[in-house]
Amino acid sequence: MFLFPVCSPFLTSPSCLSVFPPPEMKGKNPWNTPTTIIITVIGIIAIVALVTVAVLQNRHLPQKYKYGIVLDAGSSHTSVYIYKLCQIYTVGISSYASAPWKAGESLRACMQDVEQQVPKKRHRQTPLYLGATAGMRLLKYNSSMSDGVLQAVEEALQKFPFSYQGARILSGQEEGAFGWVTVNYLDDRLSQVCGLETTGALDLGGASTQISFVSDKYNGSESPSNSVNFRLYGNDYNLYTHSFLCYGKDQALLMTQSVPEMLNDPCFNPGYTAIKNYSKIYDSPCLSGWKPQKIPTHFTHNGTGNFQQCQRIVKSIFNFTHCKYSQCSFNGIFQPSLQGQFGAFSAYYFVMSFLNLTDTTMPLEAVKAKLAHYCSTPWNQIKQQHPEVNEKYLAGYCFSGTYILTLLMEGYNFTSEEYSNIKFIKKIKDSDAGWTLGYMLNLTNMIPAEAPDSPLLPYSGYVSLVTIMAILLFILFILCLCPLWTRCSKQPEIV
Numbered sequence: 001m002f003l004f005p006v007c008s009p010f011l012t013s014p015s016c017l018s019v020f021p022p023p024e025m026k027g028k029n030p031w032n033t034p035t036t037i038i039i040t041v042i043g044i045i046a047i048v049a050l051v052t053v054a055v056l057q058n059r060h061l062p063q064k065y066k067y068g069i070v071l072d073a074g075s076s077h078t079s080v081y082i083y084k085l086c087q088i089y090t091v092g093i094s095s096y097a098s099a100p101w102k103a104g105e106s107l108r109a110c111m112q113d114v115e116q117q118v119p120k121k122r123h124r125q126t127p128l129y130l131g132a133t134a135g136m137r138l139l140k141y142n143s144s145m146s147d148g149v150l151q152a153v154e155e156a157l158q159k160f161p162f163s164y165q166g167a168r169i170l171s172g173q174e175e176g177a178f179g180w181v182t183v184n185y186l187d188d189r190l191s192q193v194c195g196l197e198t199t200g201a202l203d204l205g206g207a208s209t210q211i212s213f214v215s216d217k218y219n220g221s222e223s224p225s226n227s228v229n230f231r232l233y234g235n236d237y238n239l240y241t242h243s244f245l246c247y248g249k250d251q252a253l254l255m256t257q258s259v260p261e262m263l264n265d266p267c268f269n270p271g272y273t274a275i276k277n278y279s280k281i282y283d284s285p286c287l288s289g290w291k292p293q294k295i296p297t298h299f300t301h302n303g304t305g306n307f308q309q310c311q312r313i314v315k316s317i318f319n320f321t322h323c324k325y326s327q328c329s330f331n332g333i334f335q336p337s338l339q340g341q342f343g344a345f346s347a348y349y350f351v352m353s354f355l356n357l358t359d360t361t362m363p364l365e366a367v368k369a370k371l372a373h374y375c376s377t378p379w380n381q382i383k384q385q386h387p388e389v390n391e392k393y394l395a396g397y398c399f400s401g402t403y404i405l406t407l408l409m410e411g412y413n414f415t416s417e418e419y420s421n422i423k424f425i426k427k428i429k430d431s432d433a434g435w436t437l438g439y440m441l442n443l444t445n446m447i448p449a450e451a452p453d454s455p456l457l458p459y460s461g462y463v464s465l466v467t468i469m470a471i472l473l474f475i476l477f478i479l480c481l482c483p484l485w486t487r488c489s490k491q492p493e494i495v
């Protein structure tokens with residue numbers, strides 16, 4: 001009669017029995033029995049499998065799209081964004097209204113470049129969008145012209161090997177809202193469980209300007225046309241947004257120049273002089289109805305460089321006289337009280353960074369004094385100091401700086417204290433601030449409405465836990481075999 005050793009509860013009795021060596025096996029190593037070897041191998045495979053699953057299961061899945069292309073067809077130029085940034089300048093597509101086929105042509109060279117930059121094997125899965133902004137919105141006043149340009153652009157883009165998703169004119173509201181999404185997405189403000197306070201977005205283009213922010217005092221009931229609702233990562237946002245068509249810096253400049261006596265222009269440096277075409281000014285839909293009966297074909301534009309006078313003229317293009325709401329910004333447009341921090345990008349940044357005025361902790365009076373000094377600097381001196389800067393931009397910085405300060409302080413009602421809540425930004429984490437990224441994130445559903453089920457543990461914690469469990473399992477397994485091995489290696493008692 002044999003005395004059987006007590007079996008570990010982790011082993012079921014049949015397998016337990018089978019690992020006990022018969023008495024004649026006395027002196028033999030029990031690890032060498034086929035059953036023991038099989039169980040050991042299975043145990044090791046199970047542990048390896050457990051750890052492998054842990055490593056693979058909880059890893060972030062690769063994104064569906066590796067690349068996405070958005071063409072920002074603005075009033076002043078077109079930019080191509082390949083996810084982050086690849087910018088190639090052409091003229092704004094709206095300037096091809098009289099020869100639409102040229103609009104398609106204008107994109108060809110830059111799109112060929114894009115083709116080189118996106119790996120070939122990714123071409124077919126790469127979505128391609130074209131969004132046109134204020135230049136085309138203005139052209140829409142004559143809809144057949146804007147349709148012709150869009151059609152030409154579509155035909156050109158469809159010839160490329162990407163997944164073409166369409167060309168359309170964004171509404172001002174979309175431009176503002178997607179700019180806000182971009183800024184807050186790049187700043188990681190949307191994916192936070194409790195919803196961090198968001199940053200407002202200020203965008204200054206060539207033909208329009210947008211202001212977008214969340215205000216506790218605005219729920220969309222007053223002036224619903226300024227309200228955009230988002231549900232992002234499980235948080236609800238009620239965004240106030242407004243786009244002022246014609247208040248981009250190029251169109252605003254035309255509006256100040258429409259006044260005939262503006263031939264001597266305080267918004268341009270003293271000594272600046274140029275012969276300009278009046279029709280170029282009055283061709284703009286922003287000045288339709290302003291055209292005097294009799295105007296000369298050309299005028300001589302002389303700079304006189306006086307900031308205070310320039311400020312007065314700039315202010316005259318804003319209408320502050322009527323407001324049917326509880327409060328307005330300008331031109332009778334509702335605006336709730338400003339709230340939180342603001343990111344100001346596009347021309348806000350180009351201009352303020354050139355003027356060395358991006359530091360908003362500088363007292364506003366000091367900012368104005370610096371700008372006044374710039375405006376009064378003779379044109380020749382300005383050109384000498386900045387030979388590398390495009391003259392078209394260089395000549396406009398006095399006007400643009402004055403326009404920016406007037407728009408912010410008088411138009412949007414930023415107080416001197418609130419001015420320091422504005423940050424002039426070009427990029428956030430290497431991506432350009434602007435509407436394009438927000439537009440693509442929205443169209444590719446890359447920002448979920450609901451917060452993804454968050455894992456209980458971070459990835460590294462999860463892997464460590466599974467590894468520890470595997471090791472414990474292995475130790476238990478050994479412990480289970482140990483008594484068996486010890487007893488089996490003893491001489492069995494014969495009763």
Ligand SMILES: O=P(O)(O)OP(=O)(O)OP(=O)(O)OC[C@H]1O[C@@H](n2cnc3c(O)ncnc32)[C@H](O)[C@@H]1O
Nearest residue numbers: 074075076077133134135205206207208346347350
């Ligand atoms: O949104 P819309 O109004 O259609 O305009 P856009 O898309 O063409 O506008 P951008 O943000 O590209 O540019 C804004 C303005 O800044 C101007 N701009 C670009 N680079 C600049 C620079 O280095 N210095 C000064 N101005 C610049 C440009 O001519 C426009 O008038």
